[in-house]
Amino acid sequence: xxxxxxxxxxxxxxxxxxxxxxxxxxxxxxxxxxxxxxxxxxxxxxxxxxxxxxxxxxxxxxxxxxxxxxxxxxxxxxxxxxxxxxxxxxxxxxxxxxxxxxxxxxxxxxxxxxxxxxxxx
Numbered sequence: 001x002x003x004x005x006x007x008x009x010x011x012x013x014x015x016x017x018x019x020x021x022x023x024x025x026x027x028x029x030x031x032x033x034x035x036x037x038x039x040x041x042x043x044x045x046x047x048x049x050x051x052x053x054x055x056x057x058x059x060x061x062x063x064x065x066x067x068x069x070x071x072x073x074x075x076x077x078x079x080x081x082x083x084x085x086x087x088x089x090x091x092x093x094x095x096x097x098x099x100x101x102x103x104x105x106x107x108x109x110x111x112x113x114x115x116x117x118x119x120x121x
Contacts, residue, residue, distance in 0.1 A: 008045065008075070011037060014082035015047050018112060019058040025112055027054040031068040031105040037075035045075065051109070069101035069109075084114035 033049045048067070050057040073081075077096055080086035088110040091097045099106050 010079045011045075011047070011075070011082055015049065015058045018049075018056045022054040023051075023056055023112060024054060026051050026056065026108065029053070029105065029108045031102060032063065032065060033105060033109060034063075034067040034070045035078065036070065036072040037078045038072065039075050044072075049109070051105075067101065069099060069103070069105045071106060072098040072100075081113050084117050087116075088113050 029051045030053060031051055033051070035047045035049065036044045037046075038044045046060065046062075048059040048061070048063045050059075073091070073096060077086060077091060081088050081091065088097065092099065092106075
């Protein structure tokens, strides 16, 4: 089962945008990550991200090499983070995100998530 189609589309668009051009915030970063978006107790969707000095490659297929970091969270929360409506660091500190492996890689990658949208008030 996929994340609800809207969540899956938003997440996919975010990762594809990162892979489309070099990412200056990741120019000193090298590593492999797996994002697991939990849809329900029995289903998840994974994205495999490889970073090499600012270049990002994306795959949704299982990789043979073990990732350096695994990030697990609910699909709606990941969709909110990639849309700039939720903060990844705050979510991690609340325990809404589970990380296994290299926390430094996760900290560097989270800088690519958009910040909150400007208030119109």
